[in-house]
Amino acid sequence: MKQGEEISLLGFLAIPLKRKRGVLLLPFIAAVVALSVTLMTPNMYTATARLLPPQEPAAGVQNIVSHGGGTMYSLVGGKSMADVYVGILESRTVADDIIGKFGLKQSYGASTMADAYRELAARTRVNISPKTQIISISVEEHDPEKAAAIANAYVDALDRINRSLNITEGQRKRLFLEGRLRNVERDLAAAESELKDFQQKYGLVALEEQARSIVESAAKIRAEIIAAETELEVLKQFRTDRQNETIMLRTRIAELGNQLALAETGKNGKGAAKTADLKEEPFAFSFQKIPELSMQLGRLTREAKVQEKVFELLTSQYELAKIEEAKDMNTIQILDQAVPPDRKSRPKRMMIVGLSAVSTLILAVLWAFFSEYLTFMKIREPKTYDQFVRYAKSWRG
Template sequence: MDILLMLAKHKKKIILYPIGFAVAGLLVSLILPNAYKANTKILPPQQSQSTASAMLSQLGGLAGGAGVALGLKSPNDLYIGMLKSRTITDKLIQRFDLQKRYGAKFLESARKQLDGNASIVSGKDNIISIDVEDKDPKIAAAIANAYVEELMALTGKFALTEASQRRIFFEKQLELTKDKMISAEMSLANTMSSKGMLSVDAQSKAVLETVARLRAGISAKEIQLKSMQAFVTQNNNEYKRANQELLGMRQELAKLENGSQPANESDAVKVKDGSVNNMQTLRDVKYYQMLYELLVKQYEVARLDEAKDAPLIQVLDKAVEPEYKVKPQRSLITIAAAFFGLMLSFIIAFVSEALNRSKNSEEQEKWRLLKSYF
């Protein structure tokens, strides 16, 4: 009865406060701008089982960690991290002039606001979902689609797979070998222009070509082993086999070079007088030409593997202009404001009764004494 009497006594507050706060909440919600959310969904790139997978399968316990590092397992986390990277964020800010649109004085403030307006998650179905909120539905859809476009551009620039790393490695080696081959050919041309046509007997030419072929094979095998060291250990069967082939070619080259020495001094004099420089020049040209051919073959293999392992980003649902706003939820704001006003009216009513009761009760004397002491 005391509570009912108290509520009846303060019925005006209990009725007017919720109504007043509800009206205020409705007005505030009307002032707030509408926000629209656009959504796009992409399928995570599926890596094919190429050379990298076969090599990683022989690494035992290390295969799991290496597979994640090379992107051979689910790459969702990697691509979500790329989508949230500062590189893509800054490109979107520049592309849509978001710093001006958000009224951000500093670039970092624009980054934080874009991160707050964008939600990038991977669902249980392993589909990456990108949600973007903005006042303009067209801009929201455009930014959501731009995330995918920038991701495609970024993945095309970076080497994300083992095959890409091998392709880049052999590409650099090809450039170096090509420069050396051109230099050797220019040296041969200069020799021919100054001394005329080079004369080398058939036996020496055969030995020269064989030596050049072996040296080129050894260099190509060394380059191949160096490229394999980036993703396999020395205990890998493929690495061991390539290393054995390298040792065999080195032994064969040593036998050939030791057996091709002049038998006596008179032969050495003839060689020294006529053909040493010619043979060295031809040997360098043949060596770099054959090495370049071998590297081209390995480069083509790496390029084919890269084409199979290329991360193909497929858009499942392209973002379209949203038809309905997501914020502000005016009904929810109005109800919450009314509830807050009701709670506030209850608190004021209880506090008011407590203060009035203390003045009219036997504690009035205690209040008087307390005041006098102070």
């Protein structure tokens, strides 16, 4: 390095040293002020509760009677259940519950509920992990115990609301099937009693094998018709707009009706001996070919079998509906309950003091160079200096 460059560099370093008192004093004052402010600022503590990602509804049980309004999942247009949970947690209903339970309107010094909502939202964070879909509920408060209590209250509110919605749907399914099952049970008892009375009156116990086969086939068809009609009734009962399913069910009922008519009269619903869809006669002979008493016995036996099969079908559906309702009882899976944090989350005093001192030191060094430049300009270029002073005074007003 040349001598001129060395002198220039030494002169450059000498500038802040000439004003070292100000350069060192200003960062010290800034650090003291920052420390004082942070010491006066109340500590904030953050408590976090975590929930496992919710399981999406299974298709099996839903398909039985989900035509009746479906679960809450069907009401949100196929969105992720985690997104639904976040929506519930951020809802006004949950906020009202939290604010009322902990008296947050008074704690926040809010004059209106809108102010309380904003303050609670500012102190609450609800996040979904992109990788694991785990839901985190973080609440920031001056009291660590209160922060944990509020975070856990969010979980309780979510569980209560979600459970009430799901139970409502589960109960509607179960209650509908309960009523239908009671009616079928009465019909079954009446059919069995009528069959017993007829057999006792005429001394008829069994039909011929071919007649029995027709009776059983017709009973099965009739049971399928009633089951399909029940499913169609469910669709109408809960006012869903599943048009395709409704059309398919009505078509199925019509086809089964033709088969039943063929078994009973030897003709399908349109009066032909065979339909275009049937390539061969499914029944050897019809009820009309059975002697009068045997035919009446067959009809009574068929009715009893129909009611028995319908009863079995509805019983299985009813049991599945009860299982679905029981599953809805425990809707939230808690991974971590919120616990009172033992360390504050803010203010971060050391970081604030350090940033204040460093930034002020940089400004102080710049001030030293600027002051040195003004001194140089005052001696070497007085006109420029005077012009600068005038501009500075005019800018101050």
